[in-house]
Amino acid sequence: MTQKLVVIGAGMASGRALEQLLDAAPDAYEVTLINAEPRGNYNRIMLSPVLSGEKTYDEIVTHDDAWYAERGVTCRFGEAVSALDRDAKTVTLAGGDTLSYDKLLFGTGSNPFMIPLPGHDLEGVIAYRDLEDTERMMALGPDNRCVVIGGGLLGLEAAAGMAARGVDVTVIHIMGHLMERQLDEAAGYLLRKALIDKGITVKCSANSKEILGENGHVKALLLDDGTELPCDLLVMAVGIRPNVQLAKDAGLAVGKGIHVDDQMITSDPDVLAVGECVEHNGAIFGLVAPLYDQAKVVAKTLLGEDATFVQKSLSTKLKVTGCDLFSAGDFADGEGREDIVFRDPARGVYKRLVLENDRVVGAVFYGDTADSNWFFGLIQSGEDISEMRDTLIFGPAYQGGAALDPMAAVAALPLDAEICGCNGVSKGDIVAAINGGATDLGAVRALTKASSSCGTCTGLVEQVLGVTLGDDFVLPAAASICGCTDLTHEDVRRMIKSRELKSMAAVWQELGWKTTCGCHVCRPALNFYLLADWPLDYLDDPQSRFINERRHANIQKDGTYSVVPRMWGGMTTPDELRAIADAAEKYNVPTVHVTGGQRIDLLGVRGEDLPAIWRDLNAAGMVSGHAYAKGLRTVKTCVGKDHCRFGTQDSTGLGIQLEKKLWGSWTPHKVKLGVSGCPRNCAEATCKDIGVICVDSGFQIGVAGAAGMDVKETERLADVTTEAEAIDMITAFMQLYRENAKYLDRPYKWVAKVGLDWVKEQVFDPETRAGLIARFELSQTIYQKDPWAEEAAKNADVYQPIADFKLEAAE
Amino acid sequence: MTGSPTDWIDIGALGDIPRRGSRVVKTAMGCVAVFRTGADEVFALENRCPHKGGPLSEGIVHGTSVTCPLHNWVFSLDSGQAQGADKGTVPTYPARIEAGRVLLDTTFLQARMAAE
Numbered sequence: 001m002t003q004k005l006v007v008i009g010a011g012m013a014s015g016r017a018l019e020q021l022l023d024a025a026p027d028a029y030e031v032t033l034i035n036a037e038p039r040g041n042y043n044r045i046m047l048s049p050v051l052s053g054e055k056t057y058d059e060i061v062t063h064d065d066a067w068y069a070e071r072g073v074t075c076r077f078g079e080a081v082s083a084l085d086r087d088a089k090t091v092t093l094a095g096g097d098t099l100s101y102d103k104l105l106f107g108t109g110s111n112p113f114m115i116p117l118p119g120h121d122l123e124g125v126i127a128y129r130d131l132e133d134t135e136r137m138m139a140l141g142p143d144n145r146c147v148v149i150g151g152g153l154l155g156l157e158a159a160a161g162m163a164a165r166g167v168d169v170t171v172i173h174i175m176g177h178l179m180e181r182q183l184d185e186a187a188g189y190l191l192r193k194a195l196i197d198k199g200i201t202v203k204c205s206a207n208s209k210e211i212l213g214e215n216g217h218v219k220a221l222l223l224d225d226g227t228e229l230p231c232d233l234l235v236m237a238v239g240i241r242p243n244v245q246l247a248k249d250a251g252l253a254v255g256k257g258i259h260v261d262d263q264m265i266t267s268d269p270d271v272l273a274v275g276e277c278v279e280h281n282g283a284i285f286g287l288v289a290p291l292y293d294q295a296k297v298v299a300k301t302l303l304g305e306d307a308t309f310v311q312k313s314l315s316t317k318l319k320v321t322g323c324d325l326f327s328a329g330d331f332a333d334g335e336g337r338e339d340i341v342f343r344d345p346a347r348g349v350y351k352r353l354v355l356e357n358d359r360v361v362g363a364v365f366y367g368d369t370a371d372s373n374w375f376f377g378l379i380q381s382g383e384d385i386s387e388m389r390d391t392l393i394f395g396p397a398y399q400g401g402a403a404l405d406p407m408a409a410v411a412a413l414p415l416d417a418e419i420c421g422c423n424g425v426s427k428g429d430i431v432a433a434i435n436g437g438a439t440d441l442g443a444v445r446a447l448t449k450a451s452s453s454c455g456t457c458t459g460l461v462e463q464v465l466g467v468t469l470g471d472d473f474v475l476p477a478a479a480s481i482c483g484c485t486d487l488t489h490e491d492v493r494r495m496i497k498s499r500e501l502k503s504m505a506a507v508w509q510e511l512g513w514k515t516t517c518g519c520h521v522c523r524p525a526l527n528f529y530l531l532a533d534w535p536l537d538y539l540d541d542p543q544s545r546f547i548n549e550r551r552h553a554n555i556q557k558d559g560t561y562s563v564v565p566r567m568w569g570g571m572t573t574p575d576e577l578r579a580i581a582d583a584a585e586k587y588n589v590p591t592v593h594v595t596g597g598q599r600i601d602l603l604g605v606r607g608e609d610l611p612a613i614w615r616d617l618n619a620a621g622m623v624s625g626h627a628y629a630k631g632l633r634t635v636k637t638c639v640g641k642d643h644c645r646f647g648t649q650d651s652t653g654l655g656i657q658l659e660k661k662l663w664g665s666w667t668p669h670k671v672k673l674g675v676s677g678c679p680r681n682c683a684e685a686t687c688k689d690i691g692v693i694c695v696d697s698g699f700q701i702g703v704a705g706a707a708g709m710d711v712k713e714t715e716r717l718a719d720v721t722t723e724a725e726a727i728d729m730i731t732a733f734m735q736l737y738r739e740n741a742k743y744l745d746r747p748y749k750w751v752a753k754v755g756l757d758w759v760k761e762q763v764f765d766p767e768t769r770a771g772l773i774a775r776f777e778l779s780q781t782i783y784q785k786d787p788w789a790e791e792a793a794k795n796a797d798v799y800q801p802i803a804d805f806k807l808e809a810a811e
Numbered sequence: 812m813t814g815s816p817t818d819w820i821d822i823g824a825l826g827d828i829p830r831r832g833s834r835v836v837k838t839a840m841g842c843v844a845v846f847r848t849g850a851d852e853v854f855a856l857e858n859r860c861p862h863k864g865g866p867l868s869e870g871i872v873h874g875t876s877v878t879c880p881l882h883n884w885v886f887s888l889d890s891g892q893a894q895g896a897d898k899g900t901v902p903t904y905p906a907r908i909e910a911g912r913v914l915l916d917t918t919f920l921q922a923r924m925a926a927e
Contacts, residue, residue, distance in 0.1 A: 062884040259866055366881060516849065516874055517831065517873050517874070518873055519873045520871040520873060520883065520885070523871060523873065542829070543832050543871070543872065545828055545871075546880065547870065547880035551870070555869065555880055557863065559866045559869075787902040797827075798834070801836060801837040802822055802823040802827055802834035802835065802845065802913075803837070804836075804837040805837060805838045805839070806838060
């Protein structure tokens with residue numbers, strides 16, 4: 001019989017509990033999920049990468065609308081619970097609705113602790129807990145100042161995230177060094193130095209006295225010693241307290257948190273609790289790993305199965321890019337405790353082990369955390385390390401004098417070694433998944449959950465894949481652009497924009513390229529990204545273009561070239577045809593071929609003759625057809641109502657207008673358009689990158705078609721009524737494609753990645769569309785020009801040999 | 812015609828060769844590609860890829876390598892050897908720079924000119 005389960009709070013713990021419950025027994029419960037935040041479950045830990053710009057909110061959502069719908073979960077988001085009646089077994093929402101339950105699960109999480117300083121309720125004083133807080137911080141930029149009170153994990157992630165956006169950030173910490181719960185003083189000092197290098201001001205042993213305001217808004221923080229720190233936003237990250245008011249009011253047993261037993265049941269047998277709101281054996285929780293363990297127990301308990309929650313030793317990693325920090329166990333000084341410390345300040349490396357009775361009880365690593373999992377294993381196993389004491393600090397590769405091999409540490413890990421701390425996934429779990437068919441990171445993540453929460457163990461998971469699969473697994477070098485970098489196209493595109501990199505040298509320098517000047521894979525890609533994002537600042541580099549774009553002609557197998565003059569919309573004149581025929585004869589062109597793009601191709605032209613043949617074609621009024629370019633190729637048309645009895649609009653006229661507007665622009669890959677005069681579609685517009693079907697009422701614009709190695713029909717972007725609207729919509733789409741796609745992705749591949757819905761959002765919004773069109777037109781002021789004319793005028797000698805000894809020998 | 816092995820012939824100004832690019836020297840026995848790297852070094856190689864005869868002078872130059880424009884074989888400009896998994900060698904010829912001019916060794920050039 002299906003029972004009713006009401007869940008209060010859609011945080012990470014309740015999300016995991018629902019996953020476990022509904023996967024195991026989809027029909028056991030009818031679930032209603034209530035959340036005061038106006039959204040569903042998301043990975044709160046990943047708010048820090050969202051703040052720094054490394055991820056978007058959409059990427060951190062763990063359960064979307066489809067997930068809830070598929071499992072029949074009723075969602076009440078943005079509604080708070082105002083009352084709980086345990087006798088009647090009902091929950092009342094703030095809006096007045098009352099829900100009844102058979103079982104109730106509390107997942108109310110924590111409230112951020114707000115220090116009750118005078119001025120703490122001014123506008124602009126926030127905590128760092130949810131998406132709204134994150135967005136407040138993201139709204140700041142290089143002209144703003146922010147003060148963060150709290151130099152712990154969360155405060156430092158907030159500071160680093162804002163500093164990455166150029167904000168002037170000061171961190172205030174009451175204790176003598178940062179992250180004193182996890183770090184000792186020496187490691188705290190190294191961390192402080194790294195943060196200062198990021199432009200963050202750090203003040204330790206600083207006590208806040210008062211928050212000063214003006215017109216109801218924060219203006220500065222006043223410290224005990226009289227220092228005033230002006231700021232536009234003040235973030236308090238000084239700790240969390242379990243959110244227990246509702247439980248308390250309902251008469252449940254509450255101490256620091258809601259009391260639960262080993263089965264996660266509260267003082268009421270029909271009410272369970274999970275996550276940061278609970279207190280178990282006197283302990284409360286702020287890291288995610290134990291919450292996931294609790295979630296498993298909740299699911300089993302609700303299904304009447306045996307399960308016990310056991311607290312385990314924990315490790316933490318700081319999610320600040322560039323600060324490699326790991327700590328685990330108990331590393332306080334004490335009687336009978338000994339230290340082993342490895343220190344290399346010039347390299348920023350600090351490692352400390354705390355031993356007690358020949359066992360490792362604590363570890364703190366800063367700067368080199370590669371072996372952290374192995375040491376954590378030693379803490380958890382409590383094994384005797386006296387045999388390896390003299391080489392212990394150097395890590396697993398040095399125990400027994402084995403040669404240094406990056407994979408050796410992972411290979412040496414026992415199967416019960418924990419790889420993913422957040423989700424409690426061991427090496428053995430991952431190996432089992434691999435042996436069961438998971439051969440890449442995505443599959444391992446889906447099957448085991450490893451690396452799906454905070455993400456810091458991703459490299460380690462990949463190493464386990466490498467060690468288990470051997471040569472069958474390629475560590476994702478394939479995902480990076482080329483051998484010159486570990487970064488992907490998406491990473492580099494994003495950083496060219498966000499860090500304002502306006503030259504190749506800037507990219508190589510700032511992003512740490514491994515070669516002096518790139519290679520034939522990355523240079524053309526970078527050249528495109530730079531000219532697309534910075535058309536006014538970046539100087540196009542011909543030496544970074546493929547041969548065809550450098551010579552403005554397609555190279556053939558024998559080293560000759562093909563020359564294709566533009567025929568706007570597939571229309572020509574007797575004079576143009578005569579000029580083409582004359583050029584073919586004059587330059588002894590062996591082959592004249594009509595292309596699918598509705599123009600004529602002269603094949604077999606010698607490289608040295610290119611400037612001359614161009615001059616002749618230019619003289620007849622023709623320009624380059626860009627048949628060789630990653631740019632606008634052709635706009636294929638059928639004759640519309642000018643001639644055809646079925647034509648509904650002037651398809652040829654529109655095609656020519658589009659070609660005249662878009663020609664000359666460089667794009668991530670070639671772009672081909674088509675405009676058909678009626679739905680009979682004689683111009684084959686429905687398999688083009690952008691295709692228009694004219695109809696009586698206007699123009700149907702489709703995008704993302706393909707007719708090469710893949711064949712795909714276009715998807716409808718929009719229906720418009722006028723030619724001007726059609727041209728605007730298409731121009732905006734072109735610019736969106738230019739600014740966002742990966743080099744060498746045709747539009748159909750790009751739209752598949754970003755989703756047509758997102759594309760529509762961008763081009764339908766009038767302001768965004770206008771901005772896209774303006775940027776396209778700006779780019780065209782630089783790039784819309786006939787390269788043949790330019791080359792013939794300025795560069796003709798480069799097409800000739802630098803020296804010709806055939807002539808001299810003849811003398 | 813004869814000349815000692817250390818005779819050099821001036822084929823043009825360094826500035827006439829695009830940086831990270833190449834210009835071609837024509838002889839009766841085919842073309843020689845003269846490359847200029849990003850660091851302003853010069854190298855002279857047969858302008859013919861051992862794979863399918865592609866014009867190496869039209870390839871993208873990176874570091875001291877060039878990628879053939881036809882099928883992306885990569886060659887060291889210094890040794891003429893194909894890199895990576897491809898096997899093949901392009902003949903290389905002595906080249907140097909003096910006072911901003913590019914000089915090629917006359918011995919091989921004259922051998923090419925003499926053969927009709």
